[in-house]
Every structure is written in structure tokens, then in C-alpha cells.
Amino acid sequence: MPDNLQRGLAVQMVETLRERLLSGRIASGTRINEVELARELNISRGPLREAIRQLVSEGLLVHRPNKGAVVFEAEPGEVEALFELRAALETAAARLAAVRRDRKDITALRRSCERSRKHLAAGRQFVHHNDLDFHRALLEAARSPRITEQVWRVQQQIIVVRSRQDVATSHSDASLTDHEQLAEAIAEGQADRAAELMERHLDRVRLQMITSMTGADTSQD
Amino acid sequence: MPDNLQRGLAVQMVETLRERLLSGRIASGTRINEVELARELNISRGPLREAIRQLVSEGLLVHRPNKGAVVFEAEPGEVEALFELRAALETAAARLAAVRRDRKDITALRRSCERSRKHLAAGRQFVHHNDLDFHRALLEAARSPRITEQVWRVQQQIIVVRSRQDVATSHSDASLTDHEQLAEAIAEGQADRAAELMERHLDRVRLQMITSMTGADTSQD
DNA sequence: AAAGTGATAACTGTTGACAGTTCGATCGAC
DNA sequence: GTCGATCGAACTGTCAACAGTTATCACTTT
Known part of the structure; x- marks a missing residue:
């Protein structure tokens, strides 16, 4: 065979x-x-x-x-370090995206937000898949394969750690708002603002994950 | 045996x-x-x-x-992408270092600069080893093992590519000045300035390497 | 009964041999 | 003389068996 x-x-x-x-x-x-x-x-x-x-x-x-x-498994402190790395990479990516994006990138970013918004309006959760889609579109717009590769690696590690938790609690509506603001900042070419928004976005996601880890720890057997 | x-x-x-x-x-x-x-x-x-x-x-x-x-070998375009990644990581590291550094970190950074300055004064070249030492001290001050690890990986790739070139032309006195300014910015806790200095420093090094690659290409045949 | 000790089993670390593919060289035809 | 095809050598990809180490468990001893 x-x-x-x-x-x-x-x-x-x-x-x-x-x-x-x-x-x-x-x-x-x-x-x-x-x-x-x-x-x-x-x-x-x-x-x-x-x-x-x-x-x-x-x-x-x-x-x-x-x-x-x-x-791979990580305690909260490790997750902090992981997000630090991710922030370093993605804030830079946001800056680059605001500079290098073309029309197709902008529509892709907006489309991703719209899809998530509809999911949410339909009563469904804002799931991890939506989040990944947006970040993928952003990295595409940044046109930096090396940075994209490294971001993807970090995200993988985070996903593995996150898989222990309840997926339902892993994202909130606030993330979607962050995405929408990011998309507009990038569309308007505001690099600094995009970087700042990305940093705050990742801060939010990080905090959410940390509290989810310390609060409802599903790691007992 | x-x-x-x-x-x-x-x-x-x-x-x-x-x-x-x-x-x-x-x-x-x-x-x-x-x-x-x-x-x-x-x-x-x-x-x-x-x-x-x-x-x-x-x-x-x-x-x-x-x-x-x-x-691994890289053409100039690849090197650009590599430095883009390195800049994303090390500007973030510079910011973190300006915030988290303690007295020992500051003296370590200044010591590294002094050693290089003495090498230079003694008529010897500012060699790659001096450069690495400074960046290592900076990463130590940033206290972010994950970022440090990734920076080290990128530096390794750059070193491998650079090994083709003449080591003597790989660094200039300007790099040392950059380091000294960076050390002071970090000592004074000026995160934004440190990040900007780092970005300009890496821009300089990148340009130096690119011209060295396109100009005196030692890869015959 | 608890703790220490030794044997056994399971798993990782390592090796040498085998199969499949690619590159080069040599021979032949035009 | 040059282009093409076929044969061969060399190298990567894969496998099954062997050696060394760690962990577990039973057994002995205090």
C-alpha cells in the first residue's frame, strides 16, 4: 500500500x-x-x-x-514570555502592513472582519479560526516572509497550550473590535497607530489567556 | 577514545x-x-x-x-528580509532593555563599549566579536529569553552568509558610536529613543552588508 | 510494615544494511 | 563533432535489529 x-x-x-x-x-x-x-x-x-x-x-x-x-506546555510566566515575542513580531508586522499594503490587502482585512462580525451576529462565538484568519491577512500585507514564519511558530506554541483550555472562553467580542480598528489604521497607512493597536490587542488576548489559565485550570487528571 | x-x-x-x-x-x-x-x-x-x-x-x-x-546562502534580497526580522526583534528588545535594565546591565553595556573603543584605539579593527558582545549584553538586559533565542537564530544565519565576505570590511567605527548612544539611552530609560537608535543601527549594518555583498562578491564562478 | 535493593521490562539512542533516486559519464548515432 | 540515450556510481531515504539507560515492581531485610 x-x-x-x-x-x-x-x-x-x-x-x-x-x-x-x-x-x-x-x-x-x-x-x-x-x-x-x-x-x-x-x-x-x-x-x-x-x-x-x-x-x-x-x-x-x-x-x-x-x-x-x-x-510543549507552559505555565503563565512562560505564556507571558511567548506573548512578548509575539508582540515584538506582530507590532513590526503591523507597521510594515500599514506601509506596504495594497488594495487587495485592505479588502482582505475588511472581509475577514466582516465574516467574524456576521458569525457573531448569527449568535455564534468569535472563534479562534476567525482570529487566525485576520492575523494571516495582516501578515500577508506586511510582505515579510521571515516575520510571518516566526509569528506562525509562536502562534503554534500558543495554540498547543491553549488547547487545554475551553475554546469557548478563548476569545471575546473586544478582539473583533481591535481587528476592525487595526484594519482601518492599516488601510489609512497609519503605521504607528497600527503598531499601538496591535500591542494593545495582544495585551488583551494575553490577559484573557492568563486568567483563563489561572482561573479555570482544566489540567487536572 | x-x-x-x-x-x-x-x-x-x-x-x-x-x-x-x-x-x-x-x-x-x-x-x-x-x-x-x-x-x-x-x-x-x-x-x-x-x-x-x-x-x-x-x-x-x-x-x-x-x-x-x-x-544556507542568501542573495541581497534575502538579507533584507533577514534584517527586517532582526529589526523587529531587536527594537523590541531595546525597548524592553530600557525599561527592565538594572545597574549591572548598564555597566555591562558600557564595559562592552569601552572594550571595543580600546580595541579601536589600539589600531585594531572593530571586529564582529565586539558587536556580538554588545548585542548579547543588550538582550540580557531585556530579560526576554524567547526574544533572545530568536535574535540569536537570525544572527547565526547572518553570520553564515557573512562568512563568505571579508571580515575586515564587515564593521565600521560608526557601529561603535551607535552602540554607545544605545547604551546611554538604555541607561536613561528612554525606550522609544533606544528603539529608534537600534533601528538606525541595524539599517546601517544592513546597508554595509548589502554593499559588501554586491560590490566585492567573493563567490567566484 | 516500611525502606532499600536487585532484577526485569520498556523505551530511547545508535548502528549497519537495503531500496530508490539523481547525477554524471561513456558510448553510440547522426 | 555534437547531441542523445543508456548504464553506472554515489548519495539520500528507509528499515529492522542491537546496545544502553531508566523506571517499575517484586522481594528481601530490618
Whole structure:
């Protein structure tokens, strides 16, 4: 049964594991068993170990010598540090976006906000997916692949940690307002204002996440 | 010859290869031969492949499917993008440093500048090592391990690319002046000014590197 | 009964061999 | 002489077995 898509197995496994990590199917703090996982994926341990090594380097897993890899987990202090990094990257991205955006970027940003607004009006929650969409559009407008790549890495780590919590409480309407203001600031080319809005936005999201972690900790087994 | 230090071989090899990459002993653009390198290092290909996978993830190597890994190399446009990322990180670090620094950080920053000034006065070049020292002290003052880690990664990539060029032309006295101004701004707690100085400093270094790349390209053939 | 100790099992770390692919070289045809 | 095809060598991708280490559990001893 050669379902091999010309790509190497290790690369394939990176994507497979990444999906499982981000979807929460493999929860934060879980220990990775190489033989078991290799069996389940119908591959040998070689490529799997390479995939694990890459995900460790990306920060989604952490490596304990002679004890294997465990899924990244963070205490509130770590999350603070993570958001500090994310703020450094995304405020710069907001500045760049305000300078480099073209008409298509602006419409994309506004469209993202509209979609979220409709979701909200329809009584549905403002979900994580909406948030990611907006930030993706913003990074697209910033035209800085390197910054985009790093932001995506940090977001991945945050998603993995967040997967422990109740997704329903992870976002509020205020985030959407932040997005809308950001979109307008970028549309008008106000770089400094965009950066400031982004910083405040991330501050809000950070606080929300921290309180969610300390308040309703679902991490007991 | 039991050179085994309890650490895993893959981790050891990551450090060994990193040192060779940063020192320029393995030049930018070089293709990595797994069997040959494994032989030279007296290990098997397994751990070596894991080490390579990690260095690829760190950006020091790039992976070509079925063709192995080659040492990261960048054209001027790529370097621009790299400095964009570095600026995003280090301007934020400068801001944080201006806020969080204590007395020890300030003296460390000033000491670094003094050492460089003396090197310069002694007729010696302002070398890369001096530059790294200052930025390390600044990142230490910023107290943000995550940002520090990412800055270090970008710097590594830049160092690898820069290793092609003549090291003598890689820095000027202007950089030292920038450092001194930065140190004072941080000492006085002027976050915005520190960020602006850092941005201009990196702009200068970037330009210097770009011209050095386009002008005196040592990559014959 | 509790604590220490040793054996056993499970898992990570490592190795050497095998399969598939790509690049180069050599030989042949035009 | 040059272009093209086919053969071969070299290298990456993959796998299964081996070695070393850690953790667990039963057993002994006080």
C-alpha cells in the first residue's frame, strides 16, 4: 500500500504530527512514545525521530534526554514570555502592513472582519479560526516572509497550550473590535497607530489567556 | 577514545556542526555529504541526520529533497528580509532593555563599549566579536529569553552568509558610536529613543552588508 | 510494615544494511 | 563533432535489529 506522495516520510510526519498537535488530538504535556507512534503511522522510527527533532526545534515539543519528547506546555510566566515575542513580531508586522499594503490587502482585512462580525451576529462565538484568519491577512500585507514564519511558530506554541483550555472562553467580542480598528489604521497607512493597536490587542488576548489559565485550570487528571 | 559526554550524539553533532558553520569552516552554499561527514565525525548517519534536520529548522541549512542539505546562502534580497526580522526583534528588545535594565546591565553595556573603543584605539579593527558582545549584553538586559533565542537564530544565519565576505570590511567605527548612544539611552530609560537608535543601527549594518555583498562578491564562478 | 535493593521490562539512542533516486559519464548515432 | 540515450556510481531515504539507560515492581531485610 504505497501511499507515498513523493515527499519524504519525515516531512510527511512533521505535517501529520503538527496537525495532531494543533488540533489538540495530542494534548499539551503528553509524552511521545516512539515505537507506539511509529507503529500507528506505519513507518519506522528513523523518519519519526527526525520529525520529532524538527518539532522540538519549532518549540511544539520539548526533548528530555533519555526520556523522549513531551508536548510543549507552559505555565503563565512562560505564556507571558511567548506573548512578548509575539508582540515584538506582530507590532513590526503591523507597521510594515500599514506601509506596504495594497488594495487587495485592505479588502482582505475588511472581509475577514466582516465574516467574524456576521458569525457573531448569527449568535455564534468569535472563534479562534476567525482570529487566525485576520492575523494571516495582516501578515500577508506586511510582505515579510521571515516575520510571518516566526509569528506562525509562536502562534503554534500558543495554540498547543491553549488547547487545554475551553475554546469557548478563548476569545471575546473586544478582539473583533481591535481587528476592525487595526484594519482601518492599516488601510489609512497609519503605521504607528497600527503598531499601538496591535500591542494593545495582544495585551488583551494575553490577559484573557492568563486568567483563563489561572482561573479555570482544566489540567487536572 | 571515549569522547562520549553523556549527551546524545545528535545533540553533540548539532553543536559541532553549528561551530563549523559559524566559524566559516563549512562555507555558505556547501553541500553536505552525509556518509562522508558521518565518517569524519565517527558516528552513524542516524544521529547526523537528526542534527541536520534541526539545523535546517534553525535556518542554517536548507533541505533539498533527494539532494541532501546545503549550507544556507542568501542573495541581497534575502538579507533584507533577514534584517527586517532582526529589526523587529531587536527594537523590541531595546525597548524592553530600557525599561527592565538594572545597574549591572548598564555597566555591562558600557564595559562592552569601552572594550571595543580600546580595541579601536589600539589600531585594531572593530571586529564582529565586539558587536556580538554588545548585542548579547543588550538582550540580557531585556530579560526576554524567547526574544533572545530568536535574535540569536537570525544572527547565526547572518553570520553564515557573512562568512563568505571579508571580515575586515564587515564593521565600521560608526557601529561603535551607535552602540554607545544605545547604551546611554538604555541607561536613561528612554525606550522609544533606544528603539529608534537600534533601528538606525541595524539599517546601517544592513546597508554595509548589502554593499559588501554586491560590490566585492567573493563567490567566484 | 516500611525502606532499600536487585532484577526485569520498556523505551530511547545508535548502528549497519537495503531500496530508490539523481547525477554524471561513456558510448553510440547522426 | 555534437547531441542523445543508456548504464553506472554515489548519495539520500528507509528499515529492522542491537546496545544502553531508566523506571517499575517484586522481594528481601530490618
